[in-house]
Amino acid sequence: MSQRIIVIGAGSAGSIVSRRLVDAGHQVTVLEAGGPVTNPAIQDISRAGELWHSEQDWDYYTVPQANAAGRRLHLPRGKVLGGSHALNAMIYVRCAAQDFDGxxxxxxxGWSWQEVLPTYLKIENFDGGPSEVRSTGGPLDVLGDYPLQPIQQSIIDAAVQTGLAHNPDYNSGQLDGISQVQLTVRDGERLSSYRAYLEPVAGAENLEILTNAQAVRLLIDDGVVLGVEYVIDGEEVQQLYADQVFLCAGALDSPALLLRSGIGPAEELSELGIEVVHDLPGVGKNLHDHFLVPVIFGTSKRRVEPPKAGQTPAQTHLFWRSQPDLEVPDTQPINFSVPMYQDELSGPETGFSLMAGLIGTQSRGSLRLSGPSIDDEVLIDLAALADPADLRALLASVRQCREIGRAAALAEEWGAAEIHPGPEVADQDLEDYVRANVVTYHHQVGSCKMGIDQLAVVDPQLRVHGIAGLRIADASIMPQVTSGNTNAPVMLIAEKAVEFFLTEH
Known part of the structure; x- marks a missing residue:
């Protein structure tokens, strides 16, 4: 029987959830807080950096991070049709089988690797052709065969010279090694899940897409979600009723909406004067992220040409275990054809960056409200580097990036010379540099985690514990962050959410 369904958010997850529900014959209304895709920098994959702090960026910041030199870290999040998939680096990583088995x-x-692999195959249209573990014919183009910029090929060569394996397809079952990045790109332009899934059915009779429509709170009666209160263009408050609500607002906005709706830790809500609808202690807890630290090089023998239109500045990355006995890689440096200066860092206009990356994060933070209104700041604490294991792994990744930069393919062929941290900083003195320059990898997860323990917010079918008619499908449900970029797993989560729903109904 057809149901009326509200989907909150038209990002990576919400676009997929909406499309699949429309295809199944349900009446779907999508609430997207951002506007339509009008900024040309969104489609030009060389211009992603221009989108930070733009109208399409929620422009969130953490609270001061005690273990990151007291800095507030910028958290760019998409506020536009396509969500953060309209702002990100378009990197497609399925992540390790062990993540899902865990x-x-x-x-x-329902979440083991063997159970999620068929769903991944349903998503992708891989230009490398079909196999037992790769697929063609899905809505999402995954591009792995494109010309590398000369500096990116030399980065691969340099990594191999240091002893790393060259991995031609990190999505075929083994992450380890240096690889060309696989991208969600079509005809040289960004292919967000909105463009791949939802835009093609935008004219469907059973679909309504409302932009500049920000959800304020859920309408709940006696433990059942009846609909959503939302505001149009920041002014007009309206209410919309439905049989089901799918919350797909992301790891920051989904828990914030639950908290504003009175769903969360009762004591925290009461302190803010929010009526407690359902005491759910895990809302906003278990928040964690991946982290990066720039290792930046200039060149004296060859000039690194900045990316042209249709070229992404990040074309290669590597997966590596900072300790050999680890089950999966815990580091993932990503390599840019531009110098990634930030804060107090500066240097030549051209160069390249080997961004040391932590993906096996152990630190756990939280998200809280500062007040009951959508205008009150959300207090985001990633607890960056709070766990000493995270600092150790990130330091190991920085040292590896420095070693790659000294390899012949870069040092001799390009005249590569380290600018930051700089040759004057000895390996044993890197800790201060890492704390002063660590940034997010833009992979916040976990704040409405899936599970059956006391801090679980959703059950294994992504239904919110204790609240009927409400599912969450986004990065917030991850109990533990995946071993790599989170965009592909978020799309997987969206597909699984609809699979669960359609089986149930």
């Missing part, structure tokens, strides 16, 4: 082993049936 979720299943923690009491989440």
């Amino acid at each position: 979720w299943a082993a923690a009491g989440n049936p």
Whole structure:
């Protein structure tokens, strides 16, 4: 039987959820807080950096991070049709099979690697052709065969010279090694899940897409979600009723909406004067992220040409285990054909950056409200580098990036010379540099985690514990962050959410 469904958010997850529900014959209304795609920098994959602090960026910041030199870290999040998939680096990483087996082993049936692989195959249209573990024919183009910029090929060569393996397809079951990045790109332009899934059915009779429509709170009666209160263009408050609500607002906005709706830790809500609808202690807890630290080089023998239109500045990355006994890689440096200066860093206009990356994050933070209104600041604490294991792994990744930069393919062929941290900073003195320059990898997860324990917010079918008619499908449900970029797993989560719903109904 057809149901009326509200989907909150038209980002990576919401676009997929909406499309699949429309295809199944349900009446779907999408609420997107941002506007339509009008900024040309969104489609030009060489211009992603221009989108930070733009009208399409929520422009969030953390609270001061005690273990990151007291700095407030910028958290760019998409406020536009396509969500953060309209702002990100378009990197497609399925992540490790062990990630999903770990979720299943923690009491989440349906999420093992063998159970999620068919869903991944349903998503992708891989230009490398079909195989037992790769697929063509899905809505999302995944591009792995494109010309590398000369500096990016030399980065691969240099990494191999240091002893790393060259991995031609990190999405075929083994992450380890240096690889060309696989991108969600079509005809040289960004292909967000909105463009791939939702835009093609935008004219469907059973679909309504409302932009500049920000959800304020859920309408709940006796433990059942009845609809959503939202504001149009920041002014007019309206209410919309439905049989089901899918919350796809992301790891920051989904828990914030629950908290404003009275769903969360009762004591925290009461302190803010928010009526407690359902005491759910885990809302906003378990927040964590991946982190990067720039290792920046200039060149004296050859000039690194900045990316042209249709070229992404990040074309290669590597997966590596900072300790050999680890089950999966815990570091993922990503390599840019531009110098990634930030804060107090500066230097030549051209160069390249090997961004040391932590993906096996152990630190856990939280998200809280400062007040009951959508205009009150959300207090985001990633607890960056709070766990000493995270600092150790990130330091190891920085040292590896420095070593790659000294390899012959870069030092001799390009005249590569380290600018930051700089040759004057000895390996044993890197800790201060890492704390002063660590930034987010833009992969916040976990704040409405899936599970059956006390801090779980959703069950294994992504239904919110104790609240009927409400599912969450986005990065917030991850119990533990995946071993790589989170965009592909978020799309997987969206597809699984609809699979669960359609099986149930």
